[in-house]
Amino acid sequence: MDINLNQEELSFQADVKEFLSENAHQPGTDYNEWRLNWFKVAASKGGWDVPKWPEAFGGPGWSPTQHYIWEQETSRAQTPWDLPFGLSMLAPVLMNYGSKEQQDRFLPDIRNRVVNWCQGYSEPNAGSDLANLKTKATLSEDGTHYLVNGTKVWTTLAHIADWMFCLTRTNETGKKQEGITFLLIPMKQDGIEVKPIITLGGSHSVNMVHITDVKVPVENRIGEENKGWGYAKGLLAHERTGLAGISRSIVALESLKKQAGSVKRGNGNLMDEPTFKLKVAELEADLMAVEYTELRSLANAASGNEPGPESSILKLKGTEIQQRLQRLTMEAGGIYSSAWGMSNVGPSFARSGMSGYLSSRAFTIYGGASEVQKDVVAKNVLGLKK
């Protein structure tokens, strides 16, 4: 057992730090231009633009420790935002189950961040019970295309997406899981209607998507008909491990402490207040532990083992911690946390306090609600049967 980085890892860390500081966004310059260029420069380092992709598809082939270093350093630096849908959700499916043609057709645009994807899984009556989905895909008689009809809901960023990866029903008899087909559907066409859903924080990120008589060529089907569930399940595992956000939480905790320290109270500040200080301390202790849970999980993966029990609690603990951070940020904001949309009332961090907190409630709902996640742990880790 040893937690020190070896010489090689230390020099990798220095390399990453240097790269991030050399390529930081300069205030006043065009963000989007910088963003796209950033990925190009990162690509020239040998796959740093797609750290999680396997080497065979252009990834850097890092060790788990290197991934950990990358996570830590990029959380601190302001690396450009990246959407998970194409890059970390669809790409692994294409790599594992897509045809060579499909890989050549879709992966480069995903890698270059020029095409946006959305995830069309959930439906009004298929949430936690995803296998209950009803969006119907019927193969044409000549076998050239599917005719798709149905409604997807909670589809994040469907309104800016160019494509949707979509689960559809192709067989209504037998086990629900065995009649699902994985299709790729262009969004900008007649028959696709995207309706915004405004969420609690007041923002528009999710949508209802009505699909009416949309023709999808069979070339857009991943793998075999009726086998989509298996492909999607593998992908959900990727989604979950990505949602823990531990390194980001460590950085967020630091800024919470600074913010609370700037809130005056009497002769001191909020961090002198016992009730508040102790809540921050509790959170920090939990975060220190979960950081090591993540390291154990990485080490496990490094030695080529299947993900251990520790990996299944990362999403649960990680999202709970993110929510507590948001809650404390709201509480630190005091009366100003209710003043949204105002530009000059109270400290600036405080004004988005409640909306940030409200939005964070979704973390324990999407990607598998916590209760369902615990069912999975009970069954797969503890071996409990229903």
Next chain:
Amino acid sequence: MNFELSETQSILKDSVERFIAESYSLDKRQSLVKSELGFSQDNWKKMAELGWLSITVPESAGGFGGNQIDSMIMMEEFGKGLVLEPFFISTVVAGQILCELGNEEQKQDWLTGLITGDCQLTFAYAEEQARFDLEDVLTRAKPDEKGGFIIDGTKSMVLYAASADAMIVSCRTSGGQYEKKGITLFLVPKDLKGVHIDSFETVDGQRAAEVRFENVRVDGNALLGEEGVAFSTIKRAQQIGILALCAEATGIMECLYKDTASYTQDREQFDRPMSEFQVIQHRLVDMFMEYEQCKSMLLRATLEFVHNPDGSSRSIHALKYLVGKTAKFIGENAIQLHGGMGMTEELNIAHYFKRLLTIDILFGNSDYHLEKFAA
């Protein structure tokens, strides 16, 4: 011992319930939220006609002479409807201060209007550096040579300031920043020169403002009560305010746990109603139990205050602490058990939760009152 409502109290409860049922569907409420004013003048008039605006005003001043039990009954029902009209800040809080400190002339000028609904008041007490401490007052009032005062300073989160005709403002007339002595209340008409109101919509759809007083000159008759000794009145207004807010919150939490229980019975996943999962049943039982705890604490604090106002402060701290903590527990779980639907603005629960969060930050949040309680 008796926790039953009296006949008059039952009638009051019924009439508020009826008003909510008729005038406060979510659609109607949300269109009021979006309006310029943020509430309905018609509703306000109706509330006056029904006599609700005079219920807590002493009989000697032309009111009904009710107490905090009556306002509790109303506020609980207002909570269920998510009422927007400024009953809480104008009638309950400012009305209380005016009844306590106003001289005959001031009462004549303002109290009559408060009862008829023709005027509205608000209370400007919060300041940024003070966090929740009422005695931490930097806004200054200095006497001028003509018997008036000059007010300078900034007040935060002044509820419904833009629609109020005047505000009661806490000012320092002597003493240091944190001293309870030396605080004075003034009744400041809103249209005086130097009053700058920066109004905004709060998370719960209500209205508040940052109010700057820049060399505002008020007459001598703006002074409420005597100079330098207003703190005990402010403290009492806070206590009465907390009782009212916690009654509103309790009404809201009742709806939240009930709405959630019924949603989980209607919503089917895995070929059965969600409510059949034991995890969900137990969570709902916890929500219900915590709600009942709040209801008990509300009754305890309210009854203690009515019988012995000076001896009830620990119960009131405990109440505000418990309500703030429980509000988050019940609200978070209501959203969780609704899944994606809980994250939308389509159902009542979203709006209930937002109001609960805002109630927590008014007159001191949960942590603040826990500390006071432990002190």
